[in-house]
Amino acid sequence: MVYFILKRLVQSVFVMLAVAFLAFSLFRFVGIPAGVYTALRPRGVAAQAILMTTLVGVSIPTFVIGIMLIFIFGVQLGWLPTFGRGGTVQIGGWESSLFTIEGWRSLLLPAITLGVYQLTLTMRLVRAEMMEVMRSDYIRFGMARGVPMGRLHYRHALANTMVPVITIIGLQFGGVIACSIVTESVFQWPGMGLLFLESIRFVDIPVMGVYLVVIAFFFVLVNLVVDLLYVAIDPRLRVRDV
Numbered sequence: 001m002v003y004f005i006l007k008r009l010v011q012s013v014f015v016m017l018a019v020a021f022l023a024f025s026l027f028r029f030v031g032i033p034a035g036v037y038t039a040l041r042p043r044g045v046a047a048q049a050i051l052m053t054t055l056v057g058v059s060i061p062t063f064v065i066g067i068m069l070i071f072i073f074g075v076q077l078g079w080l081p082t083f084g085r086g087g088t089v090q091i092g093g094w095e096s097s098l099f100t101i102e103g104w105r106s107l108l109l110p111a112i113t114l115g116v117y118q119l120t121l122t123m124r125l126v127r128a129e130m131m132e133v134m135r136s137d138y139i140r141f142g143m144a145r146g147v148p149m150g151r152l153h154y155r156h157a158l159a160n161t162m163v164p165v166i167t168i169i170g171l172q173f174g175g176v177i178a179c180s181i182v183t184e185s186v187f188q189w190p191g192m193g194l195l196f197l198e199s200i201r202f203v204d205i206p207v208m209g210v211y212l213v214v215i216a217f218f219f220v221l222v223n224l225v226v227d228l229l230y231v232a233i234d235p236r237l238r239v240r241d242v
Helices: 002-029 031-040 045-059 062-076 101-134 137-145 149-178 180-187 192-201 205-233
Strands: 089-091 094-096
Touching (some): 002 180, 031 045, 045 101, 062 180, 192 205
Antiparallel strands (some): 089 094
16 A cells, blocks of 8 residues: 555656656746847847737736636647646556657646746846846947857856846746646646645645655755856856865
């Protein structure tokens, strides 16, 4: 009995992390380039359209976005599944949906729902920081010296922009893990969030305790990674030999 409970807990953690990492990749690899683009072309039509679109992601609650995506892509268009993990395969006694096409199709809507708010927040933060850095004296001095604009934008300006952005991204990733309860409830995704709700329903205190410990562990781990990235990005924080 204990074995099956531990197996369910571990599988729920990995199922939750699958959605969290895909949502993290969404706002990491889409939000940052979009923020840089809107900062470098603030008066462009495309930049203004992106900014107007991000207002939707910031203003609408997560569960409403999930319901809208279900209605559009699941009910009306029928492109993606609306609930569950999809097809799963057994690998050494381990059940996973990451090795099936149906499993990845089932993963898309929860990940997009979970990542929309973080994507818009990341994009607007990168835009604001990038525009502030571009007004710095060393950037103007580099322009006066004839440094190529691509080098100024992506090597000097973006590197200094990423220091505060990494802090927010780290907090966002922890928030994605902790706040996946709503998304997992909407899509009936069998992760830690849905397991936590079931434990509340049946007053399963050990499971609730394990959930809180797991979430706290990931918050500590993410903050450790953020501190290490500070050292890798900002040379001023590196220890120098005296």
